[in-house]
Amino acid sequence: MEDLKRRKRLRHSLIALFTVIIFILPFIITNNYYRSVLVIIGIYTTVVVGLCLLMGYAGQISLGHAGFYGLGAYVSGVLTSTYDVSPWIAILLGAVGTGLVAYIIGIPIFRLQGHYLALATLGLGLIIHVVMMEEVDITGGPSGLTKSIPYLSIGRFELNTDFKYYFLVWIVALAAIILANNVVHSRIGRALRSVHGSEFAAQSLGVDTGKYKLQVFTLSAIYASVAGSLYAHYITFISPSPFGLMTSIQFLVMAVVGGLASIWGPIFGVTAITLLTEGLKYIVPKMIPQAGGEYEIVVYGVILVIIMIFLPEGITSGIVNIYEGWRHRKELADVTSGDK
Amino acid sequence: MSLASELLQYVLSGLTMGGIYALVALGFVIIHNVTGIINFAQGEFVMLGAMFMVTLIGVGAPTPLAIILSVILVMIVVGIIEFGAIRSAKKASPVTLVIITIGLSTAIRGIALLVWGTNPYKLAPFTKGGPYHIGGATIVPQSLWVIGTTAVLLALTLFMFEYTYWGKALRACMVNKFAARLMGISPSRMSLFAFVFSAALGALAGMVIAPITYVTYDMGLMLGLKGFVAAVLGGLSSTPGAVIGGLALGVIESLGAGLLSSGYKDGISFIILLLVLFLKPGGIFGTSGTKRV
Numbered sequence: 001m002e003d004l005k006r007r008k009r010l011r012h013s014l015i016a017l018f019t020v021i022i023f024i025l026p027f028i029i030t031n032n033y034y035r036s037v038l039v040i041i042g043i044y045t046t047v048v049v050g051l052c053l054l055m056g057y058a059g060q061i062s063l064g065h066a067g068f069y070g071l072g073a074y075v076s077g078v079l080t081s082t083y084d085v086s087p088w089i090a091i092l093l094g095a096v097g098t099g100l101v102a103y104i105i106g107i108p109i110f111r112l113q114g115h116y117l118a119l120a121t122l123g124l125g126l127i128i129h130v131v132m133m134e135e136v137d138i139t140g141g142p143s144g145l146t147k148s149i150p151y152l153s154i155g156r157f158e159l160n161t162d163f164k165y166y167f168l169v170w171i172v173a174l175a176a177i178i179l180a181n182n183v184v185h186s187r188i189g190r191a192l193r194s195v196h197g198s199e200f201a202a203q204s205l206g207v208d209t210g211k212y213k214l215q216v217f218t219l220s221a222i223y224a225s226v227a228g229s230l231y232a233h234y235i236t237f238i239s240p241s242p243f244g245l246m247t248s249i250q251f252l253v254m255a256v257v258g259g260l261a262s263i264w265g266p267i268f269g270v271t272a273i274t275l276l277t278e279g280l281k282y283i284v285p286k287m288i289p290q291a292g293g294e295y296e297i298v299v300y301g302v303i304l305v306i307i308m309i310f311l312p313e314g315i316t317s318g319i320v321n322i323y324e325g326w327r328h329r330k331e332l333a334d335v336t337s338g339d340k
Numbered sequence: 341m342s343l344a345s346e347l348l349q350y351v352l353s354g355l356t357m358g359g360i361y362a363l364v365a366l367g368f369v370i371i372h373n374v375t376g377i378i379n380f381a382q383g384e385f386v387m388l389g390a391m392f393m394v395t396l397i398g399v400g401a402p403t404p405l406a407i408i409l410s411v412i413l414v415m416i417v418v419g420i421i422e423f424g425a426i427r428s429a430k431k432a433s434p435v436t437l438v439i440i441t442i443g444l445s446t447a448i449r450g451i452a453l454l455v456w457g458t459n460p461y462k463l464a465p466f467t468k469g470g471p472y473h474i475g476g477a478t479i480v481p482q483s484l485w486v487i488g489t490t491a492v493l494l495a496l497t498l499f500m501f502e503y504t505y506w507g508k509a510l511r512a513c514m515v516n517k518f519a520a521r522l523m524g525i526s527p528s529r530m531s532l533f534a535f536v537f538s539a540a541l542g543a544l545a546g547m548v549i550a551p552i553t554y555v556t557y558d559m560g561l562m563l564g565l566k567g568f569v570a571a572v573l574g575g576l577s578s579t580p581g582a583v584i585g586g587l588a589l590g591v592i593e594s595l596g597a598g599l600l601s602s603g604y605k606d607g608i609s610f611i612i613l614l615l616v617l618f619l620k621p622g623g624i625f626g627t628s629g630t631k632r633v
Binding site: 061105112131134245252296298303304 | 378425428429432433435436437438439440442443444445446447448449450451453454561565568569572601603604606607610611613614617618
C-alpha cells in the first residue's frame with residue numbers, strides 16, 4: 001500500500017515537472033520553425049495518447065485514426081469557413097460526431113474475436129478519405145477547401161502565431177494525457193489490463209470486456225478528432241492528403257516506438273518520429289537527389305518490424321525492463337555474495 | 341449500348357478484377373489458416389511480381405522466362421522475409437505479428453518507391469489481337485489471360501491441397517497444429533511453405549493484371565486490401581469462400597462503379613467489408629464468427 005502511494009506521488013510529480021518544462025520550452029526556443037515542430041508534436045501527441053490507450057489497454061490496433069483526425073479537421077474546417085459556425089462549437093460538434101461514428105462502428109466489431117478492428121478501421125479510414133476526395137461541393141475535393149479557415153480566438157485574443165497556439169495545443173495534449181492517466185488507473189483501466197492478461201479470465205470474473213474496449217475506442221477517436229480540429233485551425237487550410245492511410249501508419253509507428261502500455265510512451269514516440277521525419281526531409285534529398293514521394297515509409301516500416309521483434313513493448317518500456325532486469329540481477333548478486 | 345450489354349460489360353470487367361482479388365484472397369486465407377497471421381503484406385507480393393516482370397521485360401527477357409524468373413524472385417524475397425521477420429517473432433502476441441506485417445508491407449512499398457520511383461510502368465499484353473465482342477460487350481485478350489490464369493491457379497491449388505504430400509501436411513496444420521506436429525509435420529516449415537506459396541500466387545496475379553492496370557510502387561496497397569475484403573467475404577478461413585468472395589467483390593465493385601459512381605469505386609468495397617462485419621462476420625458462406633465463453 002505504501003509502495004502504491006509512493007508510486008502515485010511519483011507519477012503526479014512527474015506530470016507536474018513535465019508541465020513546467022512544456023511551458024518554459026517556447027520561451028527558450030525562439031526559432032519559428034522549431035516552434036511549429038513543437039506545435040505539431042503537441043497535436044500528434046493528443047492523437048497518439050488515445051491510440052496507445054486503445055492498443056495498450058484494449059489490445060486492438062486501429063488503422064483508421066487518420067480518418068478520425070481528418071473528420072475532426074473537416075468538420076471544423078467546413079463549418080467555420082463555409083457556414084460561419086463558431087470554431088469552439090465546431091470542435092465540439094466534430095468530437096461528438098466522430099465519437100458517434102467510432103461508437104457505431106465499434107458495436108459489432110468488439111463482439112468479434114481477432115483483428116477485425118484493424119480491418120474495419122482501415123476500411124473506415126479509406127471511406128472517409130474517398131468522401132473527402134469525391135464530395136467536391138462540400139470538401140473542395142483533392143485540392144482542398146477553397147475558403148480559408150479562421151484562427152481560433154479566446155474572446156478578442158486571436159491565436160494567430162506559433163507561440164500563442166503552442167500553449168493551447170499543449171494544454172489540450174496535457175489534458176488528454178491526464179485524462180488517459182486517470183482512465184488507466186480507474187476501474188476501466190484495471191478491467192482493461194485484465195483483458196490484456198487473459199480475456200477469458202476477465203470475462204469469467206464478470207468484466208464486460210467488449211463494453212470497456214468500445215468506450216476506450218470511442219475516447220481515442222474523440223482525441224483524434226479534437227487534434228484534427230486543432231490542426232485545421234493551425235494550418236488554416238486543409239486538403240485530403242494529410243489524412244490518408246500513411247498518416248494512420250505514422251500514428252501507429254509513433255505509438256509502437258513509444259510503447260503501448262505507458263502514458264509517457266506517446267510523447268517520446270511522437271517526438272522521436274517527428275524529429276526523424278523532419279531530419280529525413282532535410283538529409284535524404286541531399287544524399288539521393290532523385291528520391292521523391294513518401295520515401296520515409298521505408299524507415300517507418302523498418303522501425304515497426306525491428307521494434308516489434310526486439311522490443312515489442314516499445315522503447316520506453318523496453319529500457320525500463322532492461323534496467324529492472326539489471327537491477328534485479330544486481331540485487332540477486334548482492335544477496336548471493338552476502339551469503340558467502 | 342443497351343442496358344443488357346452494358347451490364348454484361350460490367351460483369352466481364354468485374355470478373356477480370358475479381359480473379360485477381362480471388363488470388364490475393366487465397367494467399368491471405370492460406371497464410372491465416374496455417375499461421376493465424378493476417379498478412380497485410382500480401383498486396384506487396386502482387387506489386388513485386390509485376391515490378392520484377394516489368395524490369396525483366398525491360399532488359400529484354402522473353403515473356404515466359406520473365407514470368408518464371410519473377411515468380412522465383414518473389415518467392416525468394418518472401419522466403420527471406422518469413423525466415424528473418426516472421427519466424428524471429430513467432431512467440432509474439434497476434435497484435436505484434438499483425439503490426440510486423442503492416443511494417444513489412446510499408447517497408448516493401450518504400451523500397452519499391454526508392455528502386456522504381458513513382459512513375460507508372462506499362463506492360464504489353466501477353467498476346468496480340470482482339471478485342472473480342474460478346475453479346476454487345478467487348479473483352480480484351482489480356483482479360484482472358486487473367487481469367488484463365490486464375491482458373492488454372494485455383495485448380496492447381498486445390499489439386500495441391502488434395503493430392504500432394506505438402507498440401508495434405510498444410511491442411512493438417514490448418515486443422516490441428518498440435519496433432520500435425522505429433523505426426524512429424526514441422527509447423528515452422530509449413531509456415532514458410534504457406535508464405536512462399538501465397539507469394540507465388542500473389543506474384544502471378546500481379547503479372548497477369550499488369551498489362552491492364554499499369555504498374556506502380558503502391559499498386560499492392562489497394563489490391564491487398566481488396567483481396568482482404570474478398571477473404572473476409574468468404575469467411576477468412578475457407579479456400580472456396582475466398583475465390584467466390586473475390587469474384588463477387590470484383591463484380592459488385594464493377595457494377596457499383598458503372599451504375600452509381602466511379603469515384604466511389606474503392607469506397608464500395610470497404611462499405612461491403614463493414615456490412616459483412618456488421619451483419620455476417622463469419623463471411624457470407626460461413627457461420628457466425630462470434631465466440632462465446
